[in-house]
Amino acid sequence: MNSEMLIRITRYYRALNRLKSVGLEKVFAHNLADAAGASAAVVRKDFSQLGIHGQKRGGYEIPDLIASVGAILGKGGSQNTVIVGCGRIGKALIHYNGFEPDGISIVAGFDNDPLVYSDTSQPVPIYPMSKLEETIKALDAQVAIITVPEASAADTYEKLVNAGIRGFLNFSPVTLKSQRAEGLPPLIVHNINIALELEQIFYELQFPNTVR
Numbered sequence: 001m002n003s004e005m006l007i008r009i010t011r012y013y014r015a016l017n018r019l020k021s022v023g024l025e026k027v028f029a030h031n032l033a034d035a036a037g038a039s040a041a042v043v044r045k046d047f048s049q050l051g052i053h054g055q056k057r058g059g060y061e062i063p064d065l066i067a068s069v070g071a072i073l074g075k076g077g078s079q080n081t082v083i084v085g086c087g088r089i090g091k092a093l094i095h096y097n098g099f100e101p102d103g104i105s106i107v108a109g110f111d112n113d114p115l116v117y118s119d120t121s122q123p124v125p126i127y128p129m130s131k132l133e134e135t136i137k138a139l140d141a142q143v144a145i146i147t148v149p150e151a152s153a154a155d156t157y158e159k160l161v162n163a164g165i166r167g168f169l170n171f172s173p174v175t176l177k178s179q180r181a182e183g184l185p186p187l188i189v190h191n192i193n194i195a196l197e198l199e200q201i202f203y204e205l206q207f208p209n210t211v212r
């Protein structure tokens with residue numbers, strides 16, 4: 001599957017979960033087309049390429065479609081995610097309740113400032129860094145969001161790798177690189193830089209016809 005199709009499939013999955021949460025049971029290709037920014041024909045083609053078939057004129061059953069698309073996206077297993085660095089950005093992400101419909105759970109935060117720790121009765125507890133490894137293992141988390149200051153990013157990354165984390169969303173200004181340990185698949189690292197994205201938007205506003 002190419003990356004454009006993967007993005008569409010992810011959007012279908014997100015839209016399907018939203019439709020399910022408002023009580024709908026059936027969906028038509030054109031409903032998902034709007035959500036994915038594609039035409040209904042593209043939606044039908046994607047599904048048929050993935051071996052998913054709807055009923056003639058009846059659309060698709062949402063629970064079946066969620067199960068099929070979820071299996072293709074590798075959902076169903078743990079999508080537990082932790083956050084390291086629970087300051088302004090980390091806390092905002094911890095309190096955001098829009099990840100759950102996508103099947104992603106923020107299950108714990110970590111920080112090195114005792115004033116930031118919370119008790120375990122909180123929906124997303126914030127633990128000291130000394131609890132990193134045992135908590136990550138206990139929660140079966142595979143992905144971490146790094147929201148520590150620049151100076152702590154590389155060290156945090158290393159600690160998370162040692163604790164068994166395989167996927168990273170890095171907000172710190174340090175560009176973290178994927179590592180590969182023998183016998184294991186490479187780590188997945190996405191570096192987020194809002195300034196770069198904004199620069200690109202400004203560039204495209206200034207030179208609208210040069211970027212496709």
Ligand SMILES: NC(=O)c1ccc[n+]([C@@H]2O[C@H](COP(=O)([O-])OP(=O)(O)OC[C@H]3O[C@@H](n4cnc5c(N)ncnc54)[C@H](O)[C@@H]3O)[C@@H](O)[C@H]2O)c1
Pocket residue numbers: 084085086087088089090110111112113116129146147148149150152156170171172173192193194195
């Ligand atoms: N990607 C972007 O576009 C973007 C935009 C804004 C900020 N940022 C970056 O995101 C990061 C977080 O920003 P913020 O405003 O939330 O910062 P913040 O200072 O509010 O929070 C940082 C948190 O990390 C904790 N921390 C510091 N060192 C630590 C360590 N070694 N281990 C564990 N926790 C540690 C601090 O106690 C604090 O709670 C910074 O690196 C900032 O530069 C990125």
